[in-house]
Amino acid sequence: MLQLIFFxxxxxxxIGAFYALMxxxxxxxxxxxxxxxxxxxxxxxxxxxxxYALTPRLGFWGALIVAPFLTxxxxxxxxxxxxxxLYGRDPLYSLLLTFGLAFIIEDGTxxxxxxxxxxxxxxxxxxxxxxxxxxxxxxxxxxMVAVVAVVVAVLFVLLRYxxxxxxxxxxxxxxxxxxxxxxxVRALRSLNFAVGIFLxxxxxxxxxxxxxxEPTMGDGLLMPSFIAIIVGGVGSLxxxxxxxxxxxxxxxxxxxxxxxxxxxxxxxxxxxxLLVRPRGLLGEEGMLS
Amino acid sequence: MTAGKHRHLAVLAAIWAALxxxxxxxxxxxxxxxxGSRVLVLGLGAMALNFLLGFTGVLSFGHAAWFxxxxxxxGLTLKFIAPSTPLGLxxxxxxxxxxxxxxxxxxxxxxxxxxxxxxxxxGQVFYYIAFQWSSVTGGDDGLRGFARQPxxxxxxxxxxxxxxLAFYYFVxxxxxxxxxxxxxxxxxxxxxxMIAIRENERRARFLGIPVELHIWIAxxxxxxxxxxxxxxxxxLNNFADPRVLHYSLSGDFVIMAVMGGMRMxxxxxxxxVVFVVLQDYLSSVTVNWMSFIxxxxxxIVLFFxxxxxxxxxxxxxx
Numbered sequence: 349m350l351q352l353i354f355f356x357x358x359x360x361x362x363i364g365a366f367y368a369l370m371x372x373x374x375x376x377x378x379x380x381x382x383x384x385x386x387x388x389x390x391x392x393x394x395x396x397x398x399x400y401a402l403t404p405r406l407g408f409w410g411a412l413i414v415a416p417f418l419t420x421x422x423x424x425x426x427x428x429x430x431x432x433x434l435y436g437r438d439p440l441y442s443l444l445l446t447f448g449l450a451f452i453i454e455d456g457t458x459x460x461x462x463x464x465x466x467x468x469x470x471x472x473x474x475x476x477x478x479x480x481x482x483x484x485x486x487x488x489x490x491x492m493v494a495v496v497a498v499v500v501a502v503l504f505v506l507l508r509y510x511x512x513x514x515x516x517x518x519x520x521x522x523x524x525x526x527x528x529x530x531x532x533v534r535a536l537r538s539l540n541f542a543v544g545i546f547l548x549x550x551x552x553x554x555x556x557x558x559x560x561x562e563p564t565m566g567d568g569l570l571m572p573s574f575i576a577i578i579v580g581g582v583g584s585l586x587x588x589x590x591x592x593x594x595x596x597x598x599x600x601x602x603x604x605x606x607x608x609x610x611x612x613x614x615x616x617x618x619x620x621x622l623l624v625r626p627r628g629l630l631g632e633e634g635m636l637s
Numbered sequence: 638m639t640a641g642k643h644r645h646l647a648v649l650a651a652i653w654a655a656l657x658x659x660x661x662x663x664x665x666x667x668x669x670x671x672x673g674s675r676v677l678v679l680g681l682g683a684m685a686l687n688f689l690l691g692f693t694g695v696l697s698f699g700h701a702a703w704f705x706x707x708x709x710x711x712g713l714t715l716k717f718i719a720p721s722t723p724l725g726l727x728x729x730x731x732x733x734x735x736x737x738x739x740x741x742x743x744x745x746x747x748x749x750x751x752x753x754x755x756x757x758x759x760g761q762v763f764y765y766i767a768f769q770w771s772s773v774t775g776g777d778d779g780l781r782g783f784a785r786q787p788x789x790x791x792x793x794x795x796x797x798x799x800x801x802l803a804f805y806y807f808v809x810x811x812x813x814x815x816x817x818x819x820x821x822x823x824x825x826x827x828x829x830x831m832i833a834i835r836e837n838e839r840r841a842r843f844l845g846i847p848v849e850l851h852i853w854i855a856x857x858x859x860x861x862x863x864x865x866x867x868x869x870x871x872x873l874n875n876f877a878d879p880r881v882l883h884y885s886l887s888g889d890f891v892i893m894a895v896m897g898g899m900r901m902x903x904x905x906x907x908x909x910v911v912f913v914v915l916q917d918y919l920s921s922v923t924v925n926w927m928s929f930i931x932x933x934x935x936x937i938v939l940f941f942x943x944x945x946x947x948x949x950x951x952x953x954x955x
Contacts, residue, residue, distance in 0.1 A: 439750045447888045448934030455927035615762040
């Protein structure tokens with residue numbers, strides 16, 4: 349029993365790290381632009397399929413690095429051409445726009461790569477189990493967690509210590525003042541959007557190695573990311589990280605006791621958080637509401 | 638009577654005439670009666686959403702939850718409890734509405750983007766429940782094994798199942814009833830207060846209006862209307878599957894409201910006509926209908942954010 353719990357907690361942490369990677373990208377965009385990016389799952393799919401297309405030329409490692417950058421470039425273009433026009437309007441419109449984009453991305457992927465799932469192979473060095481007792485901790489899953497840890501750490505360091513990072517954080521709190529101080533807020537938002545999409549693209553490559561490719565693979569990952577943000581607290585990236593890990597562990601633990609509720613439990617967690625602490629674990633009152 | 642009032646009455650008469658005679662003029666444009674019923678039911682859903690979205694200014698992006706709950710509750714009642722169409726509708730409306738009221742109490746302090754996110758996420762709970770609890774709901778395959786029952790008036794019966802035409806008029810009567818209730822509420826002092834909150838929440842608060850209570854009541858009413866429409870949808874298809882609970886249907890309702898014009902009472906119905914007919918047509922001619930719908934959404938958001946009726950009104954006042 350103890351081993352089973354250990355198994356599921358570890359498993360939950362691995363999944364939670366993945367949720368967090370997606371949720372932090374969403375959270376970045378939400379905090380600075382006030383846009384709920386419904387197409388985040390779509391960008392994840394783009395990242396995965398780009399990696400698939402690039403692997404024959406660049407190999408897995410090349411694709412792992414290049415595909416997220418290309419996805420970010422697409423995200424940058426989308427922000428410049430479409431989303432930028434909606435800043436300052438009712439959030440309804442950006443929500444709808446990204447909702448429509450998600451349709452286009454899903455259909456486009458299906459058109460180019462087909463509706464059926466595609467396998468995405470990762471180097472053999474990563475797939476071998478690390479331990480036969482704990483067979484579930486495959487090298488690849490550890491690798492995923494390591495990548496997430498490194499990327500999130502780098503992101504947090506950049507946000508804390510670089511000039512642009514400080515501006516992004518300041519803009520989250522009070523964009524008007526930041527603009528009044530002479531910061532080019534338009535460029536800042538574009539860059540920030542691209543960083544968020546970069547994380548989605550990276551999540552796509554990592555997910556492809558674990559579950560394979562499918563045009564709808566982003567769907568199931570979008571809701572947990574939303575919930576990670578709500579549980580962690582809107583406005584706080586650390587909260588989002590914590591929220592992602594927490595819901596991962598919660599659904600892992602529930603899988604031991606009542607497997608069919610492992611998906612529903614994260615919603616129960618969200619309800620509890622909203623009841624007990626409406627602003628979320630680390631959120632600030634009044635953010636975006 | 639003023640000219641404006643005359644025009645208003647003329648427009649109303651035209652709308653109802655078009656709806657009443659729809660089964661007779663639709664075939665001329667390639668429509669069919671069941672499609673008309675579908676437009677009415679989804680249009681009622683879009684109007685129910687817009688009751689909240691357009692008139693209170695609260696962005697719920699999870700209204701498919703109440704629609705779907707209404708559909709499942711109606712179907713389950715017909716299947717397991719009693720073969721009665723009115724009872725099924727009543728059960729659907731009550732269950733969807735009460736669930737909405739409970740959840741609404743949890744949400745009313747949230748606003749804007751935050752409210753939208755929480756409603757999207759909560760909406761999905763019911764999707765997962767319907768998906769997982771297959772012994773009751775039929776899971777991914779959907780809920781089958783029920784059918785709309787004849788209406789029994791003692792003296793005579795109306796067969797809704799085998800006549801699309803009878804069912805269309807049944808839906809139209811239901812639609813008219815709910816729409817009348819909505820219009821009545823919106824004209825009442827309560828409805829005026831909803832609009833005041835939409836226009837300036839802070840000012841409304843300073844006037845001593847209990848804003849949270851009003852938003853909660855508006856949300857709850859909207860959920861009841863939505864659940865009723867959902868019940869009709871289950872009757873329309875004699876079937877309910879988890880997709881009626883999915884957030885993409887919530888998005889469809891928002892699109893219908895925006896496309897028609899969310900500040901107008903009849904806007905969402907017009908949006909539903911365009912959206913449902915277009916979807917029906919596109920999915921029959923191309924496999925890429927999703928892209929077309931997606932492009933249409935982007936196009937509307939960027940260029941016609943006030944919807945078709947908003948455009949008409951702007952042209953008229955210009």
